[in-house]
Amino acid sequence: MRTMKVEFYGHVRQYHNIKSEIDANIHTVLESGQYVMGPMLKKLECELAGYHGTKFAVGVGNGTDAIWLVLMALGIGPGDEVITHPNTFFATAEAIWIAGATAVFVDCDPKTKCIDPAKIEAAITPKTKAIIPVHLYGQCADMAAIRKIADKHHLKVIEDNAQGIGAAGKGFKIAELSDAATTSFIIQKNLGTFGDSGALVTNNADIDAKIRKLRNHGSNARNVHSYGFNSRLDDLHAGILSAKLKHIDEYNDQRRQWAARYTAGLKGCKTIDLPTELPGYRHVFHLYVVETKKPEWRDQLLGFLVKNNIDAKTHYSIAIHQQAGYPWGKGARIAGSLANAERNAATCISLPMFPELTAEEVDYVIAKVKEWDKEHAPASAAPKAKKAVPA
Numbered sequence: 263m264r265t266m267k268v269e270f271y272g273h274v275r276q277y278h279n280i281k282s283e284i285d286a287n288i289h290t291v292l293e294s295g296q297y298v299m300g301p302m303l304k305k306l307e308c309e310l311a312g313y314h315g316t317k318f319a320v321g322v323g324n325g326t327d328a329i330w331l332v333l334m335a336l337g338i339g340p341g342d343e344v345i346t347h348p349n350t351f352f353a354t355a356e357a358i359w360i361a362g363a364t365a366v367f368v369d370c371d372p373k374t375k376c377i378d379p380a381k382i383e384a385a386i387t388p389k390t391k392a393i394i395p396v397h398l399y400g401q402c403a404d405m406a407a408i409r410k411i412a413d414k415h416h417l418k419v420i421e422d423n424a425q426g427i428g429a430a431g432k433g434f435k436i437a438e439l440s441d442a443a444t445t446s447f448i449i450q451k452n453l454g455t456f457g458d459s460g461a462l463v464t465n466n467a468d469i470d471a472k473i474r475k476l477r478n479h480g481s482n483a484r485n486v487h488s489y490g491f492n493s494r495l496d497d498l499h500a501g502i503l504s505a506k507l508k509h510i511d512e513y514n515d516q517r518r519q520w521a522a523r524y525t526a527g528l529k530g531c532k533t534i535d536l537p538t539e540l541p542g543y544r545h546v547f548h549l550y551v552v553e554t555k556k557p558e559w560r561d562q563l564l565g566f567l568v569k570n571n572i573d574a575k576t577h578y579s580i581a582i583h584q585q586a587g588y589p590w591g592k593g594a595r596i597a598g599s600l601a602n603a604e605r606n607a608a609t610c611i612s613l614p615m616f617p618e619l620t621a622e623e624v625d626y627v628i629a630k631v632k633e634w635d636k637e638h639a640p641a642s643a644a645p646k647a648k649k650a651v652p653a
């Protein structure tokens with residue numbers, strides 16, 4: 263097999279494939295003279311609400327702002343606790359920190375890596391106000407179970423859906439069982455613009471109205487202001503996103519096909535575990551994350567792939583509760599063992615995953631992972647392995 267370079271992202275390929283549609287929308291915005299809070303943003307918000315089947319969609323500056331703006335709109339802040347899990351992008355907890363609330367970390371499910379609903383109740387105190395499940399790597403958390411707990415304890419639920427646009431659970435859609443679902447449109451997400459922006463979708467008119475003001479200097483009428491910020495989704499990005507949103511289902515289907523090809527190609531490997539899709543769920547594979555069965559293998563396999571020009575990465579090799587930069591003592595609390603999240607941080611490897619991959623590239627990645635696996639598989643399981651297992 264010839265060597266090749268396999269990138270982690272395909273942003274430019276995607277642009278080239280739908281260049282005329284993106285360029286047309288950019289042209290429309292430039293010619294309109296309306297670049298902030300203009301008609302293209304309105305159009306995108308309508309399309310996002312339509313896509314999710316929600317009453318409202320609000321564009322904001324980025325996916326992190328979307329989370330803390332929802333917390334703020336719900337009146338959650340200092341003195342309140344918000345439950346989430348630590349094996350996610352830092353921003354999930356960062357948003358809780360910005361809102362002034364205390365993050366409470368519970369462990370993830372060992373298989374899906376999403377929050378383990380069975381761990382939530384033990385973490386609830388009289389201060390608990392909300393749960394933020396993350397649809398990690400593109401697979402929905404168990405929202406039905408989370409909704410039940412939230413109802414029993416009168417908690418709000420905010421879905422951090424930065425990684426799962428287009429995903430669905432068994433019998434539920436995004437934003438159907440929560441107060442709001444937030445998302446990020448930074449370029450590397452499944453729906454990404456050439457820069458930063460984010461949004462939230464909700465069926466709650468109060469959240470919609472509050473965030474429309476908060477994002478725009480506390481104003482919804484000229485010269486009239488109350489407490490607020492500047493966190494807007496500008497019209498150029500709205501135009502780019504509107505063009506891409508038309509293709510999101512096709513892009514996610516393509517990701518699912520590459521995931522199926524990885525899984526079929528790698529299923530015999532002895533040194534790694536492969537991602538699981540829950541029955542009845544639609545996983546949109548923002549990331550295709552394998553885990554080495556031994557932590558000491560992670561950097562070896564990652565190094566081998568990188569040496570072979572495969573741009574593999576880790577998501578996320580330092581869990582949030584392991585970050586020295588988090589405000590321990592006042593800004594966060596750990597509830598119970600976080601062993602699954604810690605294991606995930608020590609063993610995860612994300613293989614290249616984007617719609618515009620080619621079969622040749624995916625097969626090259628599979629071949630290289632298998633080559634490493636053959637070398638390192640335990641001798642008893644692979645009698646022909648050339649080397650013994652490292653001690």
Ligand SMILES: *Cc1c(COP(=O)(O)O)cnc(C)c1O
Binds near residue numbers: 327350396424460
């Ligand atoms: C990307 C991401 C965010 C933050 O989005 P930004 O647009 O970068 O602020 C939040 N949560 C998760 C899970 C993410 O992956």
